[in-house]
Amino acid sequence: MKSEPDVFSFDDLMSRPERTEGWDGVRNYQARNFMRDDMRVGDPVLFYHSNTKPPHVAGLARVASAPRPDRSALDPRSEAFDEKATEEDPRWVLVDVQGIASLERPVALAQMRDNPRLADMPLVRRGNRLSIVPVTDEEFEEVLRMAETPCPPELPLSAGR
Numbered sequence: 001m002k003s004e005p006d007v008f009s010f011d012d013l014m015s016r017p018e019r020t021e022g023w024d025g026v027r028n029y030q031a032r033n034f035m036r037d038d039m040r041v042g043d044p045v046l047f048y049h050s051n052t053k054p055p056h057v058a059g060l061a062r063v064a065s066a067p068r069p070d071r072s073a074l075d076p077r078s079e080a081f082d083e084k085a086t087e088e089d090p091r092w093v094l095v096d097v098q099g100i101a102s103l104e105r106p107v108a109l110a111q112m113r114d115n116p117r118l119a120d121m122p123l124v125r126r127g128n129r130l131s132i133v134p135v136t137d138e139e140f141e142e143v144l145r146m147a148e149t150p151c152p153p154e155l156p157l158s159a160g161r
Contacts, residue, residue, distance in 0.1 A: 001023060001048065004051040005049045005052050013057070018095065022097075036093045039095055045150075057112075060149070061100055062154065062155055075086035101152055103147035104150045117138070121135065
């Protein structure tokens with residue numbers, strides 16, 4: 001899951017009560033579908049900072065809720081307002097994300113692109129602009145190895161991410 005740190009950073013997540021925040025405002029259908037169809041409570045998350053120098057994985061989180069309607073789509077004052085969303089068909093979803101731990105060493109996008117073990121990772125493909133992309137267990141473990149960070153016991157790895 002990626003966010004611009006000047007909009008919402010990993011530190012912002014860790015400062016929230018219970019280190020949890022709803023991941024709202026996703027307005028790309030493919031990213032929404034990943035969140036709605038593939039994310040499960042407890043799934044590990046790499047929290048990625050985009051639009052910063054250098055872009056990098058900053059921390060570890062986990063999915064803390066099942067998908068539910070993203071009410072920001074219904075709020076005309078919200079930047080994430082969608083005039084086509086209705087109470088009956090909200091169109092967009094969110095999940096709660098809970099921060100777990102900062103990485104011992106952030107892992108820059110350039111480092112990931114240079115790692116042949118991450119060659120198929122959607123995040124490293126040029127032109128990828130999605131705020132949510134799937135990560136395999138092997139890719140997750142490789143990023144942790146690069147970050148010199150052990151996998152916390154709160155983040156059990158399982159196939160299907």
